[in-house]
Amino acid sequence: MSSFPKSTVLGYPRIGPRRELKRALESYWGGRSPRVELDRVGAELRALTWRRLAELGLEGLPSNTFSLYDQVLDTAVLLGAVPARYRDAEDPYFAMARGTEGLAPLRMTKWFDTNYHYIVPEIGPDTVFKLDASKPLGEVREARGLGHETRPVVVGPVTFLLLGSALDRLGDVLGCYEELLTALAAEGVAWVQFDEPALVGDRTPEELAAVRTAYERLGAVSGRPSLFVASYFGDLGESLPVLAGTPVEAIGIDLVRGSAPVADLTGKTVVAGVVSGRDVWRTSPGRALAALGAVRASRVVVSTSCSLLHVPYTIDDEPSLEPALRGRLAFAEEKVAEVVALAGADFRGSVPAGPSVALPGPVTFDERGPYEVRAAAQAAHLRLPALPTTTIGSFPQTGELRAARAAVASGALSQTGYERRVEEEIERVIRVQERLGLDVLVHGEPERNDMVQYFAEHLDGFAVTRNGWVQSYGSRCTRPPILHGDVSRPEPITVRWATYAQSLTDKPVKGMLTGPVTIVAWSFVRDDLPLRDVVFQVAAAVREEVRDLESAGVSIIQVDEPALRELLPLRRAAQADYLEWAVAAYRRATSGAADRTQIHTHLCYSDADQILAAIDGLDADVTTIESARSGARILSEVSSFGRGLGPGVYDIHSPRVPGAAEVEGLLRRTVGVLPVERVWVNPDCGLKTRTYEEVEASLANVVEATRRVRAELQA
Numbered sequence: 001m002s003s004f005p006k007s008t009v010l011g012y013p014r015i016g017p018r019r020e021l022k023r024a025l026e027s028y029w030g031g032r033s034p035r036v037e038l039d040r041v042g043a044e045l046r047a048l049t050w051r052r053l054a055e056l057g058l059e060g061l062p063s064n065t066f067s068l069y070d071q072v073l074d075t076a077v078l079l080g081a082v083p084a085r086y087r088d089a090e091d092p093y094f095a096m097a098r099g100t101e102g103l104a105p106l107r108m109t110k111w112f113d114t115n116y117h118y119i120v121p122e123i124g125p126d127t128v129f130k131l132d133a134s135k136p137l138g139e140v141r142e143a144r145g146l147g148h149e150t151r152p153v154v155v156g157p158v159t160f161l162l163l164g165s166a167l168d169r170l171g172d173v174l175g176c177y178e179e180l181l182t183a184l185a186a187e188g189v190a191w192v193q194f195d196e197p198a199l200v201g202d203r204t205p206e207e208l209a210a211v212r213t214a215y216e217r218l219g220a221v222s223g224r225p226s227l228f229v230a231s232y233f234g235d236l237g238e239s240l241p242v243l244a245g246t247p248v249e250a251i252g253i254d255l256v257r258g259s260a261p262v263a264d265l266t267g268k269t270v271v272a273g274v275v276s277g278r279d280v281w282r283t284s285p286g287r288a289l290a291a292l293g294a295v296r297a298s299r300v301v302v303s304t305s306c307s308l309l310h311v312p313y314t315i316d317d318e319p320s321l322e323p324a325l326r327g328r329l330a331f332a333e334e335k336v337a338e339v340v341a342l343a344g345a346d347f348r349g350s351v352p353a354g355p356s357v358a359l360p361g362p363v364t365f366d367e368r369g370p371y372e373v374r375a376a377a378q379a380a381h382l383r384l385p386a387l388p389t390t391t392i393g394s395f396p397q398t399g400e401l402r403a404a405r406a407a408v409a410s411g412a413l414s415q416t417g418y419e420r421r422v423e424e425e426i427e428r429v430i431r432v433q434e435r436l437g438l439d440v441l442v443h444g445e446p447e448r449n450d451m452v453q454y455f456a457e458h459l460d461g462f463a464v465t466r467n468g469w470v471q472s473y474g475s476r477c478t479r480p481p482i483l484h485g486d487v488s489r490p491e492p493i494t495v496r497w498a499t500y501a502q503s504l505t506d507k508p509v510k511g512m513l514t515g516p517v518t519i520v521a522w523s524f525v526r527d528d529l530p531l532r533d534v535v536f537q538v539a540a541a542v543r544e545e546v547r548d549l550e551s552a553g554v555s556i557i558q559v560d561e562p563a564l565r566e567l568l569p570l571r572r573a574a575q576a577d578y579l580e581w582a583v584a585a586y587r588r589a590t591s592g593a594a595d596r597t598q599i600h601t602h603l604c605y606s607d608a609d610q611i612l613a614a615i616d617g618l619d620a621d622v623t624t625i626e627s628a629r630s631g632a633r634i635l636s637e638v639s640s641f642g643r644g645l646g647p648g649v650y651d652i653h654s655p656r657v658p659g660a661a662e663v664e665g666l667l668r669r670t671v672g673v674l675p676v677e678r679v680w681v682n683p684d685c686g687l688k689t690r691t692y693e694e695v696e697a698s699l700a701n702v703v704e705a706t707r708r709v710r711a712e713l714q715a
């Protein structure tokens with residue numbers, strides 16, 4: 001058995017330093033380039049990654065970390081878990097990821113507590129697992145052709161099945177994993193990495209037994225490669241002794257989120273994640289060496305805390321960042337260099353650092369009146385019809401708008417010219433909504449590159465990047481802002497666009513803000529303050545914006561919190577505390593509004609179930625949530641809120657235009673469950689990724705469906 005190389009990373013970005021993969025994918029999907037071109041770009045990106053990692057001196061190179069869409073979807077394909085309805089599609093892989101005309105895609109949801117989304121495996125009792133190892137084998141061979149020996153990375157059986165809610169199929173799936181090990185051994189592969197992030201969550205005794213069964217069976221495969229089970233995003237807790245009791249040779253432990261295990265792991269290799277894959281800060285050598293020194297194992301390998309998928313490629317691509325800040329930063333390439341440097345240091349006998357102390361957060365206090373009082377004041381002021389229709393905020397982000405922003409950055413377009421362009425777009429959005437007959441209008445958010453980055457650009461304490469793209473799902477990326485100092489709002493941010501929009505119409509226009517939890521969740525955040533203190537600073541800035549919008553005459557203000565669920569700690573023991581301060585921060589941001597100002601909030605993930613009480617606690621006058629795909633279940637659960645509710649009447653993630661009858665059906669179901677006077681009618685989420693053609697057709701049907709249901713109410 002070969003020993004584990006002394007330095008490694010658990011995974012690497014794959015979208016390309018200039019988003020080459022995004023462009024190749026979108027060009028292929030749009031029919032503008034052939035499949036061979038997409039495959040050529042993929043091969044080039046893989047070669048670039050291996051070459052770079054080797055140049056930086058990393059010894060243990062991973063493979064199969066590339067993906068054309070998502071590594072969980074790749075695992076489903078590896079195991080043959082392709083639902084029958086996709087098998088005849090022209091391209092089953094992308095059909096599962098994105099759907100086709102007439103075929104809805106598989107569900108997509110957040111990867112643990114990150115802003116990365118994976119495709120949820122659909123596994124039923126009839127799923128026939130059958131190994132197709134062409135991708136991992138292909139990457140191993142491809143790397144070898146380039147002179148690199150690699151360690152293929154595959155989502156492990158327990159995590160894969162838990163994500164697919166099908167742990168009962170363990171016995172069947174293990175057959176495929178056994179075959180995979182045999183195939184990799186035949187290829188001369190020395191080590192294989194199974195990612196098991198699900199093991200850092202609370203696991204039942206049955207689930208722990210599944211871990212034991214899985215790795216005992218895989219450990220018994222004769223002639224197999226050495227097994228490395230990687231955990232990340234937290235502590236293994238009760239899963240660690242279970243794993244340690246199986247024949248796996250190496251265990252990956254997140255020493256940034258988690259702490260060094262007290263257990264003696266003699267006999268095992270520990271792949272110690274001391275360089276964070278979740279932030280962009282340089283690693284403190286003292287802290288890292290102390291963490292490494294505290295591990296008791298036969299061999300300690302230096303690694304990242306998780307895949308580097310969640311950070312941008314390199315700070316070399318950010319020449320305009322302030323030098324003082326730059327010096328504190330490490331993106332993927334710089335983190336690899338840190339791993340290599342730490343692996344070259346002698347860390348035995350280093351002393352553990354003292355634990356950091358959390359400060360108590362500010363308490364909430366409410367100035368707003370009780371809901372009944374607010375609702376009456378708002379009704380008198382707004383005079384809305386029953387079943388008011390509205391949208392979630394953004395309208396299509398056209399290529400023209402993006403190009404205009406790029407032109408400002410390059411100096412080809414003046415700031416005034418750009419602002420005029422934004423105003424034209426706002427006017428277009430207002431006219432479209434008036435023509436459609438919507439009741440509560442939005443300005444469409446054309447001035448925003450992103451609902452978080454835009455605010456970061458206008459707040460002190462944040463820096464933004466030029467090329468710091470991180471994959472969010474498929475070809476979609478974000479540039480998470482860097483929250484590095486105390487946050488404050490030098491001047492109003494959205495007021496001029498909101499008042500401009502309101503000046504064009506007699507219908508109420510909603511002001512549109514992003515909430516403090518979401519701004520922080522979708523940024524890279526300083527680590528010298530407790531997260532909640534940072535969130536409260538952002539809440540104070542949002543609160544000022546709410547007040548200024550109100551003073552400018554805006555009578556409905558929406559404060560979005562789509563990431564409220566995402567930051568929920570993976571362990572139940574920590575959840576109540578998080579939810580308490582997150583809700584308090586939201587109320588801090590919104591409770592400066594007068595009773596007659598209507599506060600809306602928006603959340604758009606189907607797995608809201610676990611945080612319903614917290615959503616209720618936000619105390620928003622109106623809550624719009626995703627529901628078109630999750631169905632009636634969510635309706636009955638939110639019916640107890642006792643305030644306004646807008647369960648989405650159609651899914652905006654697909655280009656499909658819902659028929660009026662279909663929307664009418666959903667709406668009838670909604671008013672069957674919720675008191676009609678509290679129901680709002682809206683799509684599931686913002687419309688920025690759609691085209692005007694799709695949006696106008698869909699919204700026309702929403703308005704028509706609402707008209708039909710209203711007519712009956714009056715009858």
Ligand SMILES: Nc1nc2c(c(=O)[nH]1)N[C@@H](CNc1ccc(C(=O)N[C@@H](CCC(=O)N[C@@H](CCC(=O)N[C@@H](CCC(=O)O)C(=O)O)C(=O)O)C(=O)O)cc1)CN2
Pocket residue numbers: 115397399401402403405406448449450451452453472473475476477478479522689
């Ligand atoms: N931060 C964040 N997280 C989120 C969401 C969100 O809206 N924001 N929504 C959920 C789903 N996730 C999403 C993530 C990204 C996108 C998305 O559409 N991203 C855009 C980029 C948005 C952006 O930053 N746009 C910039 C830059 C656009 C650009 O590509 N510009 C060109 C130049 C312009 C041109 O000529 O086209 C370039 O830089 O090369 C702008 O509009 O200004 C993309 O990948 O295409 C959508 C949803 C959950 N997480």
Ligand SMILES: [Zn+2]
Pocket residue numbers: 392562602603604684685686
């Ligand atoms: Zn949304």
